[in-house]
Amino acid sequence: MKKLLLTIWAGCLAWGVYAQQPNQPSYNANNRFEQLGPVLPTPNTYRTASGSPGKDYYQNRADYDIKVELDDANQKIIGSEVVTYHNYSPDVLPYIWLQLDQNLFAKGSTASLTRTGSVPQNGMSFSQLQNLNSVRERSQQGASDKYGYNITAVKDITGKPLKYTINQTMMRIELPAPLASGQKVSFSIDWNYFVTEYYGRSGLEYFAKDGNYNYFIAHWFPRLCAYNDVTGWQNKQFLGQGEFTLIFGNYKVAITVPNDHIVGATGECQNYKQVLSATQMSRLQKASTAKEPVIIVTQAEAEAAEKAKPTGKKTWIYKADNVRDFAFASSRKFIWDAMQTDVYGNGRKIWSMSFYSKEGNPLWEKYSTRAVEHTLRSYGKRTIEYPYPVAISCHATAGGGMEYPMISFNGGRPEADGTYSEQTKYGMIGVIIHEVGHNFFPMIVNSDERQWTWMDEGLNTFCQYLAEKEWDYNYPARRGEPRDIVDYMKSDKAALSPIMTSSDNVISLGPNAYAKPATALNILRETVMGRELFDYAFKEYARRWAFKSPEPADFFRTLEDASGVDLDWFWKGWFYGVEPVDQDLVEVEWFQTSSQNPEVVKAEARAEAERRNNTISKQRDAAGRNQTVVAQDTTMRDFYNSYDPYKVTEADRKKYQDYLATLSESERKLAESKQNFYTLKLKNKGGLPMPVIIRMEFEDGTDSVARFPAEIWRFNDAQVSKVISTNKKVKQWTLDPFMEIADIDDSNNSFPPVAKPTRLQLFKQQQGRFGPQGPNPMQQQRQQNGQGPTPARQGSGRNERE
Known part of the structure; x- marks a missing residue:
């Protein structure tokens, strides 16, 4: 750290003297901080410049009356539906488009033909080979005709066949007459298909030990595509990664299953009294006033059902209003x-x-x-109150999760002995929060998932991160903290996609569409905007677009409109770009005010001269100082041998008093304050401009943090200098001390530089590369306590004695 004495003259106290003038080369700074402008769609009467729905905003609607049977013997869905489609657009529609998402698994689908990969040269394990022969892989390689929709009838409301065309996962129905604005049309479809193995979104899980199936049935019926002011028909093919673009409607669904099955579904069951036993109804009544969960069907009852055989069928009737989809689970x-x-x-x-x-x-x-309850409470606090009557979590396989209105399919499974790792526990709670949270994004704030994954996954992951912290202060959240996105942000730019990339084209979907936007929103909340401004604007977005279909521009504009913060630079960097954050604290220069008091100035000069003269040679020559010519021969001395340049003279004192007479009282105090001025030289090596947060650790053991908005880079986005004044001396400077801007390299964030060791891990030679794989901590504890294995997966036994 350089130290210079800074003489303060009364006429030069204006801070403008030290401000960096905007005469630097423009670099990219002007582009980075200009408005998005033409990048965003032009506001119109459908979507305003403020981010609100316009006066002519519209959305079409589809109501469904569905009858479906689950054929457990053949693992098959057999259904029929009557659809009433409402055209609220200003356009005349000669045909309508529906989604046939099960055709993802049909032979020759685009998803199967565009799937890439290779066989490793060093071979495959038997488990890998078996996975390649699984239902999902067979269907995607086009080797089976079993899967996909079998459409058996498409008719108008009078029973007359309608002409239709199937284009893989899309179906176009020709209407008997063009559907004018404000009109509606009804038609029916009959279909069936074989249920695939659970592939992360829906399907079945088979349990070989008891010979039973769990069914998680979703994207199971032909559904209307969205038609809107942005894309017209959103009829992009379903390739598996980009999820679903749907419209709202009312549903009545009759689900026929074996009479020993329990069904959970979107909406409210209309006939519990017909499908539940008297005991189960009594438990349900008790649960309606309980403050903790009440078991309606016990583990003992479920295990008994596993061993028995069905004696017939039952039909569960569900009703759901103003939802964009319908799913159910049965077992x-x-x-x-x-x-x-x-x-x-x-x-x-x-x-x-x-x-x-x-x-x-x-x-x-x-x-x-x-x-589930915690998620509704946490999300409702920062968006809108959950409007539906029920929220359901279903256990589907060991990992992952998938969301539908009022119901979600979630992973998280303990070991066979009932123990589990901490990762399994928190992973399960996290996936439940995430999937139940999807009720808000996109089930209520109905974004286009087929086009923009981040608008539901990113916003939801952000809310999940906040809900996890409200569940447990020490919750080990995977996504949301800036430090956790660093490895992804430092990746080769050629392998990165901007967040604003169409869903099916995103590379590294998890980091890109979940973690990066969630982290960006956390940074907005904590560092750029502050919690109060951000929370108000985010809640306003949810309020404006609840039960409507926003686009990215509506989100960007609403957050700016409701907060009064210009964020275009932020959207450009985080959402439209792939540059990382890498700030470098290159150098700090230290200046200290000089009062011009000769008593102080000359004393400091003497001390500095003595320091500089204390060289190694000087120290070693001290033993022979009396042997020099001047020491031996006094005639070689003159005035300068006894002259002391650091002695204060009367002339010095008079000059100082004359100077003080020219100063006002405030100027005198400033001159005598011995203020420290530091010039920080900063580089933006990563390219993405962000606020500058700097921690100062003082010599007296205290510290302070200075924060400068991202606009500090607006004249020069490559390098800036910033002056900071303090009353105390700074011994250590640290950029981004709280790891809040996702800086990818903190080795250049300290001045003076701080060396950080890389730990050398020592292993015995016979130890494997990753060390031994042992039991989870719960199992270890039981072993230490001398306990044997416990019965597998036992619950608490609540309601077991009823």
């Missing part, structure tokens, strides 16, 4: 618990429910339903 293995609580303290009670097989216990009985 004889299901345990079911529930509670109906006043989530928001406004007198309106909401059901939180969980359906899970014994393979999920004890984790699911303990945590699932409580996590």
Whole structure:
């Protein structure tokens, strides 16, 4: 750190003397901080410049009356539906488009033909080879005709056949007459298909030990495509990665299943009294006033059902209003618990429910339903109150999750002995929060998932991160903290996609569409905008677009409109670009005010001269100082041998008094303050401009943090200098001390530089590369306590004695 004495003259106290003037080369700074302008769509009467729906905003609607049977013997869905489609657009529609998402698995689909990969030269394990021969892989390689829709009839409301064309996962129906604005049309479709193995979104899971299936049925019926002011028909093919673009409607669904199955579905069941036993109805009534989950179907009852055979069929009737989709789960293995609580303290009670097989216990009985209720409370606080009557979490396989209105399919499975790792526990709670949270984005704030994954996954992951912290202060969240996105941000730019990339084209979907936008929003909330401004604007976005279909520009514009903060530079850098954050604290120069008091100035000069003269040679020559010529021969001395340049003279004192007489009282205090001025030289090596946060550690052991907005880079986005004044001396400077801007390299964030060791891990030679794989901590503890294995996956036994 350089130290210079800075003489303060009365006429030069204006801070403008030290401000960096805008005479640097423009670099990219002007582009970075200019408005998005033509990058965003032009505002119109459908979508305003403020980010609100315009006066002519519209959305079409589809109402469904569906009858479906689950053929458990053949793992098949057989259904028929009557659809009433409402055209609220200003356009005349000669045909309509529907989605046939099960055709993802049909022979010759685009998804199968465009799937890439290779066989490793060093071979494959048997498990890998078996995976390649799984239902999902077979269908995507086009080797089977079994899967996909079999459409058996498409008719108008009078029963007359309608002409239709199937283009892979899309179907166009020709209408008998063009559908004018404000009109509606009804038609019917009959179909069937074989259920695939669970592939992350829907399907079945088979349990070889008891010979039963859990069914998680979604994107199972022909559904209307969206038609809107932005794209017209959103009829992009379903390739598996980009999810679903849907419209709202009312649903009545009759689900026929074996009579020993338990069904959970979107909406409210209309006939519990016909499908539940008297005991189960009594438990459900108890759950309607309980403050903790009540078991409706016990583990003992579910295990008994696993061993028995169905004696007939039952039809569960569900009704759901103003939802964009419908899904259900069915199994004889299901345990079911529930509670109906006043989530928001406004007198309106909401059901939180969980359906899970014994393979999920004890984790699911303990945590699932409580996590559902917590999610509704946490998300409702920062968006809108959950408007639906029920929210359901279903246990589907060991990992991952998928969301639908009012119901979600979630992973997280303990070991066979009922123990589990910390990762499994928090992973399960996290996936439940995430998937239940999707009720808000995109089930209510209805963004276009087929086009923009980040608008539901990114916003939802951000809210998940906040909900996890509200669940447990020490919750090990995977996404949201800036430090956790650093490895992705430092990747080769050629392998990165901007967040603003169409869903099916995104590279590294998890980091890109989940983690990066969630981190960006966290940085907006904590560092750029502050919590109060951000929370208000984010809530306003949810309020404006609840039960409507926003586009990215609507989100960007609303957050600026409701906060009064210009964020175009932020959207450009984080959402439209792939540059990382890498700030470099190159150098710090230290200046100190000089009062011009000769007593002080000359004393400091003497001390500095003595320091500079204390060289190694001088120290070693001291022993012979009396042997020099001048020491031996006094005639060689003159005035300068006794002259002391650092002695204060009367002339010095008079000159100083004359100077003080020219100063005002405030100027005198400033001159005598011995203020420290530091010039920080900063580089923006990564390219993405961000606020500058600098921590100062003082010699007296205290510290202070200075914050400068990102606009500090607006005249020069490559390098800037910034002057900071302090009353105390700074011994250490640190950029981004709280790891809040996702700086990819903190080795250049300290001045003076701080060396950080790389730990050298030592292993015995016989130890494997990753060390031994042992039991989880719960199993280790049991072994230490001398306990043997426990019965597999036992719940608490609530309601078992009823």
